[in-house]
Structures are given as structure tokens and as C-alpha cells.
Amino acid sequence: MHLTASLAVIDGCGTIPVPGSIFNYETSIARCVMESQVRAAVMTHGVSASPLSALIVFLGTLADGCSLGEAVREANHHVRQVGSSTSINAEAAAPWAVLGNPDIKVSGLPLIESAPRPTELGAECSVAEEFFDSPFGGLVSPLGLSEGSGPFDAATLDGRWVRGALSARGRAYLWIAGPGPNGKPKAGGRVKVLLSERPEDPTSGWRRRCKWIQANKVLLHGMADTFAERGGEEDHFTTLISLWDEIGREAELAAFAAAPHRRQSISPPLASRTERLDARITALARVTARTIAVAAPVTGARLSRLWSPPWLPARAVRFSEPCSCGCPLVGEARRHPLLGLVRVGVRCPACGPVGDVCGERVAGVPGAFAPTVVGGPKQHAVPAGAAMEVRVRRLGGEETEGFASAALFEPFRQRRVLVHVEDVQSLSTTDLAVAIPADWPPGLSQAVVAVVAGTEISFLDFDIIVQSRTADAPVTQDSSGSSASWNRRESAGVHPLGRPVREADLFT
Numbered sequence: 001m002h003l004t005a006s007l008a009v010i011d012g013c014g015t016i017p018v019p020g021s022i023f024n025y026e027t028s029i030a031r032c033v034m035e036s037q038v039r040a041a042v043m044t045h046g047v048s049a050s051p052l053s054a055l056i057v058f059l060g061t062l063a064d065g066c067s068l069g070e071a072v073r074e075a076n077h078h079v080r081q082v083g084s085s086t087s088i089n090a091e092a093a094a095p096w097a098v099l100g101n102p103d104i105k106v107s108g109l110p111l112i113e114s115a116p117r118p119t120e121l122g123a124e125c126s127v128a129e130e131f132f133d134s135p136f137g138g139l140v141s142p143l144g145l146s147e148g149s150g151p152f153d154a155a156t157l158d159g160r161w162v163r164g165a166l167s168a169r170g171r172a173y174l175w176i177a178g179p180g181p182n183g184k185p186k187a188g189g190r191v192k193v194l195l196s197e198r199p200e201d202p203t204s205g206w207r208r209r210c211k212w213i214q215a216n217k218v219l220l221h222g223m224a225d226t227f228a229e230r231g232g233e234e235d236h237f238t239t240l241i242s243l244w245d246e247i248g249r250e251a252e253l254a255a256f257a258a259a260p261h262r263r264q265s266i267s268p269p270l271a272s273r274t275e276r277l278d279a280r281i282t283a284l285a286r287v288t289a290r291t292i293a294v295a296a297p298v299t300g301a302r303l304s305r306l307w308s309p310p311w312l313p314a315r316a317v318r319f320s321e322p323c324s325c326g327c328p329l330v331g332e333a334r335r336h337p338l339l340g341l342v343r344v345g346v347r348c349p350a351c352g353p354v355g356d357v358c359g360e361r362v363a364g365v366p367g368a369f370a371p372t373v374v375g376g377p378k379q380h381a382v383p384a385g386a387a388m389e390v391r392v393r394r395l396g397g398e399e400t401e402g403f404a405s406a407a408l409f410e411p412f413r414q415r416r417v418l419v420h421v422e423d424v425q426s427l428s429t430t431d432l433a434v435a436i437p438a439d440w441p442p443g444l445s446q447a448v449v450a451v452v453a454g455t456e457i458s459f460l461d462f463d464i465i466v467q468s469r470t471a472d473a474p475v476t477q478d479s480s481g482s483s484a485s486w487n488r489r490e491s492a493g494v495h496p497l498g499r500p501v502r503e504a505d506l507f508t
Helices: 029-034 052-063 068-082 204-229 235-255 275-299
Strands: 007-009 040-044 096-099 111-114 122-128 138-142 152-156 162-166 172-176 190-197 312-317 330-335 342-348 352-361 369-371 373-377 381-383 387-394 402-409 416-424 429-435 443-453 456-467 484-487
Touching: 029 040, 029 096, 040 068, 052 068, 052 138, 052 162, 052 172, 068 096, 111 122, 122 138, 152 162, 172 190, 204 235, 204 275, 204 456, 235 275, 275 402, 275 416, 275 443, 275 456, 312 369, 342 369, 352 373, 373 443, 373 456, 387 402, 387 443, 387 456, 402 429, 416 429
Parallel strands: 007 040, 111 138, 381 456
Antiparallel strands: 040 096, 122 190, 138 172, 152 190, 162 172, 312 330, 330 342, 342 352, 352 369, 352 456, 373 387, 387 429, 402 416, 402 443, 429 484, 443 456
16 A cells, blocks of 8 residues: 555456456455555456566567557567467466556656667677666667567677567567666677577477377376276276386487486487487377277276366367268367367267367467367268278378277177277378177267377267168178278378467567
């Protein structure tokens, strides 16, 4: 209540309690601010995980002479554009809100424009040192920089702190520290900032693999517990999880191979040093697909319930093709609350859930997601003795060899048909035929297709109505007499849905 500042920016979780919030208004920071002499405040009403670049955009927009409301809007837009994945509230950090007059303007923030000089490694800015004679430091706006010219790593020649960000208006800002509490700017001195073009990082793919390995182990532990509770042998899952643990530790070495001051590192070139690890992941992916299919008749078809912690809703996903029943498919992207991973739940209004698959961002469309695997049965009603045909399409994700295995079982889990593991290449279509025995009991049955590509595990699960065998219903068997066969067809007309979106922030 003794706060006398004209503007207070409080970026904390639930600083504005709303109806239904776990926070109490009577003891909230919002009430204290309302009783103080603050003329305006910027606060949040959810779980806050704002990146530092959002604050830089906010300060830069204010320093440009824009109003408080415009600066908050730019900061919120920037957070959504870069897709902050550290929040457990939604797809990005909770938005900022203005308490007070959004048309007021803030004066006194130092900002100077500078025309960068092109260099061999990127660009260089030079600003008079007297400009930073403030504990706050100062804001520099490099002219002519855009999203297409980055991303950059920013550093000063004298080692002082500097961070950068790009606003939605196309303005780039650098926040540069002052000389320190005991330092004084040198008369006639210059502060030079180097903007180095960031080279392609070969370790980023391994970091993503490590995250998927961590998430998949939680699923496998859940399947192992359910499998054991229902009378299955847990040894198979125990061995599988221990193998993923071992590979996960090796993958971490590759993920942080470029990190400085690391005791254990992998010397470049990274691709040649990880060939053996890639081969082991491929072999383990095949075994994982087989193990999940064998366990599905015991654990059940709705495997998405085994994800823990629950994956939180992000955004709806549109599909261009309908379900085999004719209804339009509905998708919902779900984000891992901690690891920044995406899965897509696929649902048919008539048939119910039909898939729980890995997903990724769509290139060029901020906030849009797409599945890396789709598929489903060509028909939901199949006569006993005929073949149930399932089409599996890999649209994106890792450019590694994938494997699929399927299981068909009736509700009492007394009978099952298991399809052996087969490969599913990236950007391809595979037709899977599961031959239903002639004496299969009519009625509802369930099917699961487990697709494991690299470190990504996807499921396609659906219900099948097995009809009584008719006189003209063909019986499908392969030459060996097995009740399951594969008919694989590559499709050259399938295009990827895009590589992950490059973050809009130049300096992130």
C-alpha cells in the first residue's frame, strides 16, 4: 500500500485472481496494487512462464513511444509467436493484462537506433558508451533486421550482458547492460555488439529425442503396471524400459555434445559418431512396437489414459480426409506440461477415439499443429473370415525407419490376432491386412496399431464390428497359412506437413 511508482509490472502466477481461481482476492497482490498509489499495473491471471524476450519487446515498444496497451499487446503476441513451452497452463505463458488506463505512455526509457554493419559472420552494432549511463542499461534498435535474417547470437566485445528480441511490428531490440554499480562510461568509448548468425544445430534433434524417450518411459511404466495387475508377465516390460534407460543416457550425450564445459562430450562430426546409437534405437523401436501390440489385448485399446502427467489441451487440428464411416475427423493437439512435446488425439463423432499419435508444429502457421501419423480401418464392419484392412500414413516427424504392429482382440480378451512387426518408411502409406478367422465370435472387437518411429510412439485404436460369416465371404490367408498378412504400398503423392516452425524471435 506504500508503493508510489506510476507503473508496476508484476509477472507472476495468478497475480490477478479470476472467478474459479485457486487464489483469493482478499490476500492477492492485485488488491494491494489497487490500494496503492500506482496509476497502472501490468499483471497476469494464470500460470506465468513468460520468456525474457517478452519483457524486451514490452520495454522496446514503450520506448518507441507506443501506449501501455499497445506494448502489452505486442508482448502477448510475441509470446504466442515464439510458443513458450514452459507454461503448464496452456500452449504459451499466461497473457498480460492492464489494470488502469491503457492509453498512457511511459517516458524516460533510453532507446537509440543503430544501423548494423554487415560482417562475415553476421552484423555489428556500435553505440556510444555514454548512452548506457544508467543501472537499467539501455535499449538499442538495430535497423533492417527481420525474421528472415536470423536467428542471431548477440554478444558485446567488453563482455557486458545483452539480450535481443523481435516484435510483431518487425522492430528488433537489444537490451544492453550498463557499466555496473561502480563503473563509469568512458568518454568517447563505444560499445560494440556482435550479431553472429547461428549455425545449424545438429544436436537439436537429439534433444527432442531425449524428451520423447523420457515421455515414453512413463507410458511404458504405466503399461507394465496395468499388464502385471491383469496377470501378465512384467519381465518383458522391465527389460524394455531398462534398454530405453540405457539408450536415453547415450542420447543425452549427443543432445548436449555442443555444450561448453562438459566433462563428457562427443567430438564432431556428430552424425558419424552416433551411427551406432541410431542403429540401436532402430532395433529397439522394432521390439517396442511388437511388445505394445502383444500387451494391448491385456492393457486395453485406449492407451492414451496411460500418459502421465495428463497432456494438456492446446488447439484443435483440422483433417482433410473423413473417417471410413464418412464423418469428418476431429483432432485435438495436446501439449506435455513440462517437456514441450505435442500429441494429437483423433476422434470420430460416430466411432469415438481412433488415434493418439505424435505431432509437431506446422511450418509457417504459428500455433498450428499436425499429426505425424494418421490412419484407420477402411471399413468398420467386417465379416468373419475376411480381412480387416487398415491404412497407416506417416506424414512427418523423424526421417527414420518406423515399425508398426497390430493386435485384434474381442472384449473378453480370450482370442487375439497379432500382426508381426513391419517397417513403415517416412512419408509413405502402408496398407495392413489383418485376416479374421472364420470362427471369430460376431460382435464388437477392438484393434490397436502401434507405430514406433525412432523415439516417437503413436497409437491407432478403433472398434471393429465382426459380422457372421456369409456364404460368399472370402477367407484371407497368406501362403504360410497364417491368419495375418501385410500388403504394403508406398505412396509417392504424400507430402510432409512441414518441419517444426522456426521461432519468430530472432535471438531465441
